[in-house]
Amino acid sequence: MKVYKIYTKHPAETDPNLGKSPDKRTVQELIDYGLIVLDKPAGPTSHQASDFVQRILGIEKAGHGGSLDPNVTGVLPITLSNATRLSQVFLKGGKEYVGIMHIHKDVDEALIRKTQKAFTGKIMQLPPVRSAVKRQLRQREIYEFDILEITQKDVLFRVSCEAGTYIRKLCTDFGVSIKTGAHMLELRRTRASHLREDLCVTLQDIKDAYTLWKTENNETFIRKIIYPAEKMVEHLPKIWIMDTTIESVTHGRDVAIPGIAKFTTMEKDNMVAIMSLKDELVALGIARISHGEIEKNERGIAVRTDKVFMKPGLYTTSKT
Numbered sequence: 001m002k003v004y005k006i007y008t009k010h011p012a013e014t015d016p017n018l019g020k021s022p023d024k025r026t027v028q029e030l031i032d033y034g035l036i037v038l039d040k041p042a043g044p045t046s047h048q049a050s051d052f053v054q055r056i057l058g059i060e061k062a063g064h065g066g067s068l069d070p071n072v073t074g075v076l077p078i079t080l081s082n083a084t085r086l087s088q089v090f091l092k093g094g095k096e097y098v099g100i101m102h103i104h105k106d107v108d109e110a111l112i113r114k115t116q117k118a119f120t121g122k123i124m125q126l127p128p129v130r131s132a133v134k135r136q137l138r139q140r141e142i143y144e145f146d147i148l149e150i151t152q153k154d155v156l157f158r159v160s161c162e163a164g165t166y167i168r169k170l171c172t173d174f175g176v177s178i179k180t181g182a183h184m185l186e187l188r189r190t191r192a193s194h195l196r197e198d199l200c201v202t203l204q205d206i207k208d209a210y211t212l213w214k215t216e217n218n219e220t221f222i223r224k225i226i227y228p229a230e231k232m233v234e235h236l237p238k239i240w241i242m243d244t245t246i247e248s249v250t251h252g253r254d255v256a257i258p259g260i261a262k263f264t265t266m267e268k269d270n271m272v273a274i275m276s277l278k279d280e281l282v283a284l285g286i287a288r289i290s291h292g293e294i295e296k297n298e299r300g301i302a303v304r305t306d307k308v309f310m311k312p313g314l315y316t317t318s319k320t
Helices: 027-032 046-057 082-086 109-118 167-177 203-216 220-225 229-233 243-250 291-296
Strands: 006-008 033-040 062-064 073-081 095-103 121-125 138-151 154-161 182-192 238-241 260-264 271-275 281-287 301-308
Touching: 006 291, 027 033, 027 073, 027 220, 033 046, 033 082, 033 203, 033 229, 046 062, 046 073, 046 203, 073 082, 073 229, 082 229, 095 167, 109 138, 109 167, 121 167, 154 167, 154 182, 167 182, 203 220, 229 281, 238 243, 243 281, 243 301, 260 291, 271 301
Parallel strands: 073 182, 238 271
Antiparallel strands: 006 260, 033 073, 062 073, 095 154, 095 182, 121 138, 138 154, 238 260, 271 281, 281 301
């Protein structure tokens, strides 16, 4: 995950009587606005998997960030209740997979490794017939494509790629390129955006943790399973706004430079997370200027507010 440098614009403190730090939320508040990184099992669709989580926790809605085919396992971000509106932050994030590609005929290992290099970088890919997007040739980028092991006709590989890349189609195209034919035998997603498989929990883990909380008031395990919704924006550039600025932003107002306490490196047109000084997510926005311009200027709009997530009224002076 990219590490951003943090700059101070206007030193400021936050009123402890206003808002609430994400790590101080109750379990119920986490369920109402949280994230689970599910280790999706083979069999159910992504929608069915999120529905299982929804029923375990007894909530009205749950969503997922990036579909996996039924037989594919691994990292599936599940957004809970009010956090479902944040699923968009995963859609453009890169993905990483480990899988097995079966080659249909015997072929020299040197050719496999040579072809692997041709499938690294920008490639053209036609989505499969059964897909969620229009079936037309489009460019996708393969950041890394590593052959980990070759056992007879089975090739163990790891691929890091742009969102929207079809790994099953990648295997098929690979087989065409080496003139033997090939297909994907197994696949596991090991990363979705900045969320890696070491954060994963199973459906059974969720059920056990929820039961312990409900029947024994034991919060230890459920707090390890459900993350505050703010974890979903860890990978984004950020600005932290002063308490006095928050209320206007919750009503959709853009962020002007005088209201900024701190900010990270960012480029114009970046998606930006607008945060409180307690690290609560206030809104998502689009940078109107770069971090360098924020640093040198004292006036002007820095971020156009796009989607607001904090409820109005949490940072009004009547709370003091």
